[in-house]
Amino acid sequence: MNKSKEQLLNKRYKAEQRFRLYGLGAIFMALLFLTIFIFKIFSTGYSAFQKTWLIVPVTFDAELMMLEQNPSNEDLQDADYYDIALKSMADLDPNANEDQENELKRMVSYFFEKEIKNELLNNPGLIGKTKEVYLTASDDLDQVFKGNYPRDLPEDQRRVSDYQLKIFDQLVAKGKVESKFNISFFTYADSREPELAGIASSFMGSIFSILVCLMIAFPVAVLAAIYLEEFAPKNRFTDFIEVNINNLAAVPSIVFGLLGLGVLLAIFHLPRSTPLVGGITLSLMTLPTIIIAARASLKAVPPSIREAALAMGASRMQTTMHHTVPLSMPGTLSGTIIGLAQALGETAPLILIGMVAFVNTIPGSPMDPAASLPVQIYIWAESAERGFVEKVSACIMVLLGFLIIMNLFAQIIRHKFEKKWS
Amino acid sequence: MNLILFTFIVLLGFTSYYFGRKKAYTIQSSNKRLTALPQFYGYYLAIWCAIPAFIIFSLWAIFEPTIVKLLVLSDYSNQGYLDDELNLIYEKTKSLSRGQFTGEITPFIEASAEKYLSLRSIAQSSKAVIVLSIIIASVAYAYKRISSNSRTREPVEKFLNAVLFTASLAAILTTVGIVFSLIFQTIDFFKVIPLFDFVFGTHWYPAKAFVRDSSEALDPSMYSDTFGAVPIFAGTFFIAFIAMCVAIPIGLMSGIYLAEYASSKVRQYAKPLIEILAGIPTVVYGFFAALTVGPFLKELGTSMGLEVSAESALAAGGVMGIMIIPFISSLSDDVITSVPQSLRDGSYAMGATKSETIKRVIFPAALPGIVGSILLGVSRAIGETMIVVMASGLAANLTLNPLESTSTITAQIVVILIGDQAFGDPKTQAAFALGMSLFLVTLCLNIVALRVVKKYREKYE
Numbered sequence: 026m027n028k029s030k031e032q033l034l035n036k037r038y039k040a041e042q043r044f045r046l047y048g049l050g051a052i053f054m055a056l057l058f059l060t061i062f063i064f065k066i067f068s069t070g071y072s073a074f075q076k077t078w079l080i081v082p083v084t085f086d087a088e089l090m091m092l093e094q095n096p097s098n099e100d101l102q103d104a105d106y107y108d109i110a111l112k113s114m115a116d117l118d119p120n121a122n123e124d125q126e127n128e129l130k131r132m133v134s135y136f137f138e139k140e141i142k143n144e145l146l147n148n149p150g151l152i153g154k155t156k157e158v159y160l161t162a163s164d165d166l167d168q169v170f171k172g173n174y175p176r177d178l179p180e181d182q183r184r185v186s187d188y189q190l191k192i193f194d195q196l197v198a199k200g201k202v203e204s205k206f207n208i209s210f211f212t213y214a215d216s217r218e219p220e221l222a223g224i225a226s227s228f229m230g231s232i233f234s235i236l237v238c239l240m241i242a243f244p245v246a247v248l249a250a251i252y253l254e255e256f257a258p259k260n261r262f263t264d265f266i267e268v269n270i271n272n273l274a275a276v277p278s279i280v281f282g283l284l285g286l287g288v289l290l291a292i293f294h295l296p297r298s299t300p301l302v303g304g305i306t307l308s309l310m311t312l313p314t315i316i317i318a319a320r321a322s323l324k325a326v327p328p329s330i331r332e333a334a335l336a337m338g339a340s341r342m343q344t345t346m347h348h349t350v351p352l353s354m355p356g357t358l359s360g361t362i363i364g365l366a367q368a369l370g371e372t373a374p375l376i377l378i379g380m381v382a383f384v385n386t387i388p389g390s391p392m393d394p395a396a397s398l399p400v401q402i403y404i405w406a407e408s409a410e411r412g413f414v415e416k417v418s419a420c421i422m423v424l425l426g427f428l429i430i431m432n433l434f435a436q437i438i439r440h441k442f443e444k445k446w447s
Numbered sequence: 448m449n450l451i452l453f454t455f456i457v458l459l460g461f462t463s464y465y466f467g468r469k470k471a472y473t474i475q476s477s478n479k480r481l482t483a484l485p486q487f488y489g490y491y492l493a494i495w496c497a498i499p500a501f502i503i504f505s506l507w508a509i510f511e512p513t514i515v516k517l518l519v520l521s522d523y524s525n526q527g528y529l530d531d532e533l534n535l536i537y538e539k540t541k542s543l544s545r546g547q548f549t550g551e552i553t554p555f556i557e558a559s560a561e562k563y564l565s566l567r568s569i570a571q572s573s574k575a576v577i578v579l580s581i582i583i584a585s586v587a588y589a590y591k592r593i594s595s596n597s598r599t600r601e602p603v604e605k606f607l608n609a610v611l612f613t614a615s616l617a618a619i620l621t622t623v624g625i626v627f628s629l630i631f632q633t634i635d636f637f638k639v640i641p642l643f644d645f646v647f648g649t650h651w652y653p654a655k656a657f658v659r660d661s662s663e664a665l666d667p668s669m670y671s672d673t674f675g676a677v678p679i680f681a682g683t684f685f686i687a688f689i690a691m692c693v694a695i696p697i698g699l700m701s702g703i704y705l706a707e708y709a710s711s712k713v714r715q716y717a718k719p720l721i722e723i724l725a726g727i728p729t730v731v732y733g734f735f736a737a738l739t740v741g742p743f744l745k746e747l748g749t750s751m752g753l754e755v756s757a758e759s760a761l762a763a764g765g766v767m768g769i770m771i772i773p774f775i776s777s778l779s780d781d782v783i784t785s786v787p788q789s790l791r792d793g794s795y796a797m798g799a800t801k802s803e804t805i806k807r808v809i810f811p812a813a814l815p816g817i818v819g820s821i822l823l824g825v826s827r828a829i830g831e832t833m834i835v836v837m838a839s840g841l842a843a844n845l846t847l848n849p850l851e852s853t854s855t856i857t858a859q860i861v862v863i864l865i866g867d868q869a870f871g872d873p874k875t876q877a878a879f880a881l882g883m884s885l886f887l888v889t890l891c892l893n894i895v896a897l898r899v900v901k902k903y904r905e906k907y908e
Binding site: 038045058066246286288340373400417 | 607610611612614615618619621624629632697698699700701708709720721723724728729730731734737738769773800801803805823826829832833836857861864865878882893896
C-alpha cells in the first residue's frame with residue numbers, strides 16, 4: 026500500500042519533470058529556428074559585401090580612341106573607348122582566337138568600357154600610356170573567386186568555360202585579382218547583371234514610401250485616437266468604429282494591395298509603381314496599429330492630470346491638447362515607429378500596385394517608379410543567376426538592420442521619455 | 448501654379464493668426480475683458496482664412512479636368528465617335544499640348560490642343576481670382592466678428608472637434624474602401640462565372656482565360672472548368688493546417704513555460720527573442736523556405752526514397768508555422784498570466800503539482816483566450832502571402848499530400864495580378880473574387896477571435 030503510494034507520487038513528479046521539459050524544449054525550438062535563420066542569412070550574405078576586381082593593363086591609345094592632339098574634356102567624353110577596352114581584354118592572352126577573345130571580354134562586366142573611361146576622365150594625362158585599371162569581374166568569376174561556384178562540374182553545365190577559368194587562375198597567380206568592399210552594392214540601382222546590381226533604387230523607394238506613409242498615417246491616427254479616447258460619446262457608432270479598427274488590424278495585407286489597385290490606381294488614376302501609391306496603401310495598413318498604440322498611451326495618462334487642468338479652468342480641448350496628448354507622445358511615437366517597421370517589411374500589397382517593375386534608375390521623388398527593399402528581395406530571389414543569392418541575403422541583412430534600428434529606437438523612446446505613473 | 452497658390456493660402460493663414468492675436472491685444476489694452484485667450488482670436492481668423500479657400504481649391508482641382516475635357520470634346524460631339532475614340536483623341540490632345548506627341552498631327556487635334564491650353568490658362572487664373580476673393584471675404588467677415596469681441600474659443604474648439612471626428616472615420620472609410628474595391632469586380636466576375644462553378648468547381652486554370660481573341664464576345668461556356676476554386680481553398684486550408692501543426696504545440700508550450708515556469712530573468716530575455724520571429728518580414732521567410740527548407744526537405748525525402756517536390760506544401764507550411772509561433776506564445780502567455788492567482792493557490796492547496804495545476808485548472812480557465820489566439824493565428828496563416836508565393840507551387844493541385852505542391856488564395860491573387868492587369872477581364876476579376884473570399888473568411892475568424900478574447904478578459908478583470 027505504502028509502496029504504491031510512493032510509486033504514484035514518483036510518477037506524478039516524473040510527469041511534472043516531463044511537462045517542464047516540453048516547455049523548455051518548445052522555447053529551445055523557437056530560439057533554434059531563429060538562430061538557424063540568422064546564421065543562414067549571414068553565412069550566405071556576407072560575401073556580397075565584397076566585390077571581385079580584375080586588374081587589367083590598359084593602353085590608352087589615342088588613335089584607337091579617335092582622339093586628336095590635345096583633346097578637350099568634351100572630346101574625352103565623346104571618345105570611343107570600346108576598342109581599347111576590347112583590346113586590353115584580348116591582350117590578356119596573346120594567342121587567343123576570335124571565340125576566345127569573346128570569352129575574355131565576358132570575364133568582366135559590361136560596364137568595363139565605362140570604368141576605363143572614368144579612369145581616363147579622372148586622369149587625362151594617361152593618353153598614350155599604359156595603366157593597370159580595376160575592372161568589375163563578371164558575376165560568375167566573382168562567385169568562383171568567393172568559392173561559391175562548384176568548379177568540378179562538367180564544363181557544359183557551368184557558365185564559366187575552362188578557358189576563362191585558366192586565364193582567371195593565371196591572373197590570380199599573378200596577384201591581379203583583388204577583392205574589395207562592394208560600394209556599388211549601395212550606390213547602384215537594380216540591374217539584370219548581379220555584379221552591377223545594387224540596392225540604391227529600392228532603398229530610396231522604401232524611404233519614400235515610408236515617408237508618405239508616415240505623413241498620412243501619423244496625423245490621422247493620432248487625431249482619431251484622441252477623438253476616440255477623449256471626446257467620443259459611448260454609443261453604438263463609436264463601438265462600431267472600434268470594432269472596425271480592431272478588425273482592420275487583422276485584415277491580410279494583400280487585401281490592402283487589392284484596395285490600392287482597385288481604388289487608388291483604377292479610380293483615382295494615381296501613377297502606377299510609385300512610392301506615392303505604395304505609401305498611401307501602407308498608411309491605410311499602419312493606421313490601426315498607430316491608433317491602437319496611441320489610444321493605449323492616452324489611456325495610461327492618469328485622470329488626475331486631466332482633473333487638475335480642468336480645475337484650473339482649462340476647457341476640455343485645452344486639457345487634451347496641452348496636457349494629455351504631450352504626456353502620451355512617447356508611447357504614441359514608439360507605437361508609430363513599430364507600425365512603420367511593419368510597413369517597411371511589407372511586400373505583397375506593393376507587388377499588387379506594380380512596385381515590382383524593373384527599375385534601373387534611382388528615383389528622385391515619390392512620383393518616380395521604384396521598388397522597395399522587400400520587393401527587391403523578392404525580385405532577386407526569383408532570378409535564376411547564382412550571383413543573386415548572396416545579394417538577396419545581403420539585402421535581407423540591410424533590411425533587418427533597419428528594422429532592428431527602428432525597434433531599438435522605439436524602445437529607447439519608450440524607456441527614456443515615458444513617465445511612470447504610480 | 449497649384450503649389451504657389453497652396454503656399455500662398457498657408458502663408459495667409461499664418462498672417463491672419465498673427466493679426467487676430469494682435470487684435471485681441473488691442474481689445475485688451477482698451478481695458479475690455481476678452482472672451483477667450485488671445486491665441487483663440489488668432490486661430491479663429493486663421494481657420495476662416497484657410498478652410499473655405501482650401502475647400503474651393505480642392506473642389507476645383509477635382510472638377511477642373513472633367514469640365515475641361517467636356518469642353519474640349521464638345522467639338523467632336525456630333526461626329527459619331529465612340530467613347531473610347533474620344534478618350535484617345537483627348538489623350539492625344541493633352542500630349543500634344545505638353546509637346547510630347549510623336550504621332551501624326553492633324554489640324555483637328557492641333558485646334559483642340561490650342562483650345563485645351565487656353566481653357567487651362569483661363570481655369571488657372573479664374574481659380575486664383577476666386578480663391579483670393581473667397582479669402583478676402585471670409586477674413587473680412589471673421590475680422591469683423593473679432594472686433595466686436597464675440598466668442599472665439601467655442602467655434603475654434605467645435606472646429607477641432609469636427610476635425611478629430613473626421614479623422615476617426617478613417618478606419619470606417621478604409622473598410623468601406625476595401626469592400627468597395629472588391630465588390631464590383633466580384634459581382635462582374637459572377638455575372639460571367641456562376642457562383643456554383645466557383646465554389647464547387649475542382650479545376651483552377653486561369654491562364655486558359657487568356658487564350659482568347661479579344662474581338663470575340665465573352666462566351667461563358669468557355670470558362671466552365673476554368674475558375675473552380677475548390678483546389679485553391681483546399682490548398683489554403685491545408686497549408687494553414689500544416690502551419691498550425693508547427694505553431695500550436697511550440698507556441699502554446701513556450702507560452703505556458705514563460706508564464707508559469709520561467710524565472711523573471713529567462714522571461715526577460717526569451718520573450719523578446721521569440722518575438723523577433725514576428726518582426727521578420729514575411730518575404731525573408733519566403734526566401735528561407737524557398738532556398739533552404741524546400742531543397743533540404745527534397746534531399747531528405749530522396750534519401751528516404753520519397754518523392755518530394757522542391758515546392759512542397761510542407762516547406763511553406765512549416766516555415767509559416769515558425770512565423771506564427773510568437774503570435775500564439777505571446778497571446779497565450781498574456782492569457783495565462785491573467786488567470787487569477789487564487790485558482791492556482793486553490794489547486795496547490797489540494798496537493799496538485801505545478802503541471803497538474805496547469806493542465807487541470809489553468810488551461811481550462813484560459814481556454815477561451817487560447818482558442819482566440821489560435822484563431823488569430825489561423826487567420827494570419829490564411830492571409831499570409833509571400834511565403835506561399837515564393838515557396839509553394841503556383842499551379843493549383845487538389846491534393847492532401849504535404850510533399851506535393853499546392854497553391855493558395857493569396858498566391859493566386861499575386862500570380863494573376865503581377866504585371867499589367869486588364870480590368871474587365873474575367874481573370875483579373877477572379878483575383879478580386881478570391882480577395883473577397885479571403886476578406887470574408889479572415890473577417891469572420893477575426894470577429895469570432897476578438898469576441899472570444901474580449902469576453903474572456905471581462906470574465907477575470
